[in-house]
Amino acid sequence: MFMEQVDKIMTQAVQENIFPGGVLLVSVKGSVIFDNAFGYANIISHERMTKNTIFDLASLTKPLATSLAVMKLVQEGKLETDNNLGSILPQCRNTDKEPIEIKHLLCHNSGFPDYRPYYLILKDIPQNKRQDALRDMLVKEPLLSAPGKKTLYSDLGFMILKWVVEAVSDRRLDCFVTDEIYEPLGLKNLFFVDLNSEYKSRKTGNRMFAATEICPWRNKLLEGVADDENAYAAGGIEGHAGLFGTAQDVNSLLTKLLFTFHGISDSLFAPELVRTFFGRQEGTDWALGFDTPSLTGSSCGRYFSRKSVGHLGFTGTSFWIDLDRFVSVILLTNRVHTSRDNVKIKEFRPVLHDAVMRDLLDKGIL
Numbered sequence: 001m002f003m004e005q006v007d008k009i010m011t012q013a014v015q016e017n018i019f020p021g022g023v024l025l026v027s028v029k030g031s032v033i034f035d036n037a038f039g040y041a042n043i044i045s046h047e048r049m050t051k052n053t054i055f056d057l058a059s060l061t062k063p064l065a066t067s068l069a070v071m072k073l074v075q076e077g078k079l080e081t082d083n084n085l086g087s088i089l090p091q092c093r094n095t096d097k098e099p100i101e102i103k104h105l106l107c108h109n110s111g112f113p114d115y116r117p118y119y120l121i122l123k124d125i126p127q128n129k130r131q132d133a134l135r136d137m138l139v140k141e142p143l144l145s146a147p148g149k150k151t152l153y154s155d156l157g158f159m160i161l162k163w164v165v166e167a168v169s170d171r172r173l174d175c176f177v178t179d180e181i182y183e184p185l186g187l188k189n190l191f192f193v194d195l196n197s198e199y200k201s202r203k204t205g206n207r208m209f210a211a212t213e214i215c216p217w218r219n220k221l222l223e224g225v226a227d228d229e230n231a232y233a234a235g236g237i238e239g240h241a242g243l244f245g246t247a248q249d250v251n252s253l254l255t256k257l258l259f260t261f262h263g264i265s266d267s268l269f270a271p272e273l274v275r276t277f278f279g280r281q282e283g284t285d286w287a288l289g290f291d292t293p294s295l296t297g298s299s300c301g302r303y304f305s306r307k308s309v310g311h312l313g314f315t316g317t318s319f320w321i322d323l324d325r326f327v328s329v330i331l332l333t334n335r336v337h338t339s340r341d342n343v344k345i346k347e348f349r350p351v352l353h354d355a356v357m358r359d360l361l362d363k364g365i366l
Contacts, residue, residue: 002363003034006355013352014039018344019316021049021210022333025247026356028365029326030255034356035247042211043337044221054189054209054244055332056227058313061243062158064190064253065177067106067289069165071277072180075269078168081106081276081288088164091139100147102164105157106277107286111143112156119233123217127196127235134234135163151284155230155240162239174237184268185256190245193225195236209244210334212315227315227336241314247330254321254328261323278309278323293320300329301350303357316345320353325366329356 003026010024021039025032037049057064073079079088079102086098096111104110118137122130138160144152162173169176174192182190212227214220226232228241236242259265261274277288285292290309293300300310300320304327310320316335321328331352335345360366 003356003359006034006352006359007036009352009355010036010038013348016344017342018348019333019335019342020337021053022316022331023049023051023053023055023247024332024352025251025328025330026360027251027255027328028360030259032251033365041208041334042223044211047208049210050208051248052189052208052246053332054224054246055317055334056210056212056222056313056315057243057245057250057317057332058228058241058315059155060245060250060311060313060317060319061231061239061241063289063309063311064245064250065173065192065243066158066161066165066239067277068181069169069173069177070102070106070161070289071269071273072176073165073168075273079164085160085164088167091135095139096143097139097160100160102161103281103288104147105161105164106288107151107281107284108153108157109148109151109284109286110154110157110160111145111147111150112152112154112160113141113144114152114154114156116141116156117229119217119229122230122233130234134159134230138163151286155228158239159230160239162237165239172237173239174242181268182253185253187245187249187252189249190243190253192237192242193244195225195232210332211337212334213336213340214338221338247332250319250330250332251328254319254330258321258323258326258328262326297350299346299349299353301353301357303354303361312349314340318349327357327360327366329353 020043023037026034037051041047041049041053081103085092085100100110209224212222226242231238231241263271280292291311304322305324307324308322312318316333319330
């Protein structure tokens, strides 16, 4: 059986409670060679995971929505990665945020802190005033270092990037990426859930959302709404989290980017622009909005080339693309269901990726 060991590893992961359920999709040169669902989407209702299950992608929002929105605006000549915030956002002028450049935000060396529990304040503010309140807090947030001097993975930087995208495009982030990227590619299962309007029911035909945690402050099991507290409190649409999707649509989007990187396709982005965004930035392990393999202990394991890009999501999601070998591995799980205290996936990810790559090498596919 092709990838029999990989199948066993995923099955065992469910049995060992590394996650209640997941979907693993592997593609090589644009062809899906493994796509299977394991375990449960909801262990309380005993709903099985399926290949069509929709996941809270968490921080995959950063590369797959916000960074691509920035890329699209650069493509259109409306933005440059060396533009600073003072030239885009009037609220940042004459503050310590003014010299921060777009590229600093994309590769996490803007000086912003990693995280702040803004939701504790936002939840007590009327919904229609929360966005302004959040942006006011971001402008007033003290920087931890000067822009470009220190790398610190930051949700706050991508909240700012959402603001930038909306200011430049004059459209809300979700509308912009849907109209300009997802719909042209025929991706119907990548979307944000707007908590301020009616949204899709948890089940639509054979589709369903993977449940995440039982949230202490929301006092309920989360399904079909952003697990991330700040994204939820801000209305569900943020630059750092809030995107939902299936493994198949994530793969379709990544395949498009991979082919564009190699000059095989360029209908949405210029190949050189994708190469720029996929390139590791000087002095950091980050590309522009995308992670790259660390020298030791990378979640993508030992076999992905240094010329790879990927990202992790807090809810148990990830993707890695080996740009040299045309390999994409998408692992979507609900590891926070029912508690975010389950962190076993950290050790599991490199084991899985090593097993996938060994199988591809042993079969002579790579």
